[in-house]
Amino acid sequence: MRNPKRSLPARVVASPQWLFLPALLFLALFWVAPIGPGILISCQEPVAGTAMLEWAGLANYRLLLTEKTFRTNAALTLWYLLGVVGFSTPVAYLAALAIAGRKRGTGAIRALFLLPWVVPPVVSALIFRGLADPQVGPLAAFYQWLSGNPDLIPLHHPFWAMVHVIVHSVWRSVPVLTLFLAAGLTTVPDELYEAAEVDGAGAWQRFRLITLPLTRSHLATGLLLISAFTLQDAETIYAMTGGGPGHDTEVLAVRLFREAFAQGQLHVAAAIGTLLLAAGVALMAFYLILFRRAESAS
Template identity: 50%
Template sequence: MERSRKQESSRKGGLYILWEYKLPYLFLLPSVILLIFFLAAPLVSGIYMSFQKISLRGISEFVGFRNYRLLLGEGRFRNNLLFSVLYVAGNVGLSVPLAYAAALLITGKLRGIQFFRAIFLIPFIVTPVVSAILFRSMVNPSFGPITALLEMITGKHYIILADSTLAMLTIIGHSFWRSFSFIMLFLAAGIATIPTELYEAGKVDGAGAWARFSHITFPLTKIHLTIVLLIITMWTLQDAETVYALTQGGPGYSTEVTAVRLFKDAFINFNLSYGATIGVFLLMMSAVFMIFYFKLMGGAEHY
């Protein structure tokens, strides 16, 4: 009896608090509705469609895990997943360490650094498809400057986008070029929030540059690194427009990452069931990368 009274009073207290502070929740309500409408509803709808066979006439038939089995049985789709992992690993492995080093430089007291900050922003503000077209012209076998430089160094003629390895390196290079400035400025903002007193105390204790970095800078920017790793990984996994504009997934299927395959199946071949199923696989890949990054950064304590 006593316990039930306490539970009742607790519920009343909770409702009272909710009613008393209803205004902040009312202000949050439009955002919550928009999130449900634009994120939750399409997500649930996409997962539901992945279990359907949908015809162009809009007739759907429940097929269970058939779409998943068919895709996983395809050598082409397994390669799509592999190419996506290579694409993410190449972009993240290049852009994050180099951008971190650049962020450390631009937060230092170097002359003319503001000018370079503005220059570094250019790749980020250019629209993705335009930058992909510009990059494609740079590797053109007839007049591309990158092709000309390779020919000058090696003495061989290159058709870069006709070679599977060079084509993959090209899309990684383009993604690096676009991601670098964002990562650098994001990490530089994180580094700038570290109190200078910590570095001064480190100097007083006789800590060198590496000790200050490993015991102050890196631990205090791990959250920024984790966020930027997640953002860049999501961008790269979902990057269909620039890869399609550069190579259309070719030569053959050698640069057909999972997002490009989704685009082709859903919007060119109008196989909406396959497109939805591939979208679920992309979601699962994103979740795997997210868990991996949190484990990695959580287990790398340097205090």
Template identity: 30%
Template sequence: MSTELREPPLMRADNRLPGTPTKTKKRRAYSATGSSKEMWLLLLPALIPVVVLSVYPLVQGILLGFTDAAAGYNRPVNFNGIDNYTELLGNDLFWQSFRVGLIWAFSVTILQFLASMGLALLLNMNLRFRGVARVLALVPWAIPPVIIAIIWRLMLNPTAGPVNSTLAALGLPSDINWLGDPTFALPAAIVVGIWAGMPQTTVTLLAGLQNVPSDLHEAAALDGAGAFRRFRSVTIPSLLPIIFAITTLDFVWNFNQFALVYVLTAGGPGGQTMLPMLFAYNEAFKYGNFGYASAMGNVMVLIIAALLVFYLRRQAKERQS
């Protein structure tokens, strides 16, 4: 039998065996748990309004789209499955409004981007009174959409508006009913939408232009590149992430536009400016078909969600590359 004696394990300076959990580790675990609880307690004042005012109405709206809810005193609400959606598939007026909405959103987004890029390039130049010009460029951003629509209704008035008065002074046709003629109503609304949405796009692009390294422009100039070539080869590639982000967000905002077009034309004349949001609003509050209108809203939410998923995936790929 071996009589070899084993040496006792080495003791630490604090008289603990190796591997014994320390009070410091316990304190860290406790502090991590405590900080997590404190974090949620601090977030509650911000989360409660979001849940009550955004998440809960959204969930209620989604559920309402699967019911036959309609206006009426003590009218029972029954679950009708996908009946609203099958009826929606055959509603030509809704898909007509959807087509108008796409025309509106794409036109306003693209033209707004082009105008905002030109204005941002101008405001980025070292011009006199540049600060005043930048402040003036933000004026439409400070005006509510309803007020913007009222101002433009007055300007586009066929008899007393300054637009037709200016055309008359130039010897051009001046009897155009801009918001009442089916030919001109949508183009006129698009112009108003461009003017109303330019400030945020201009500010975003201007911030991007100021972050483009000047060394790249100087190197391109030394290589003999002109202003247009520098803009195409240096400025645009540097702004691509910002351009993609702002145009995607602008499209979502424009597709969901309601107040501006509602005050301008209320969807007329003849449905030429009837955006999907206006169509769903009329279905709910003019005809009282709440369930059917909620189904329309759900379809639009799915489309917007698909656009956002596409945007987020594109952003993730750009970050990985």
């Protein structure tokens, strides 16, 4: 048998942190390398008449952060995210409670639940655009009833266009979150519910005191995933509303798409991308804290 101390340089043996080097290189290659050029472009601007870019420092960020439209984009992104997370979570819990356990037919129902997730995003967005057609769309009829305005054209209305965009995203997100929560529910021992019932706990108390704390880590992971998708979601909104009416559904990802591909302002798009990345990292940190708290609580 070979002696590992012999095959490794003495310096590595003395400082075992060198063993992290391959993992760090791997991370650098697949994570930092693609992001680095994006951040670099965000600090540049094009030189007229050439394909070259020149250093611009933080000018693109200054331009965005002092622009009212960008602040609107950011506020809409937050609203979109909160809307999707806020509506998806209770629906997903209900669905997970319904399909958890080994009842007959739950396997088929789980497979059906995944259907919205496997439909290509642009296809589902176009279907939803049709559902909001004021002449024939059933969702349009529902919005008209809800708003009390029979002439409402949902995708031309600042508020209802955003509601419709959120409804579509909730429809896509619920299956994934449901799967995570259903997996979490299977780890909760039945004895806890039985004991709670003996103690006279109601359904809400059982959910609040047992289900929620014990599935919090699954919830955090699921929310992390759908939040990341929601933050990056440009194609479905673009296909449904084009960011309109006005700027009323133009979240940051849609703005990024327009800057890059409709207006050819790659440097500004890169700055938006970097800010979105920062928001994503912040969100990830928030969910990790939630996750750790859940871990320590359980």
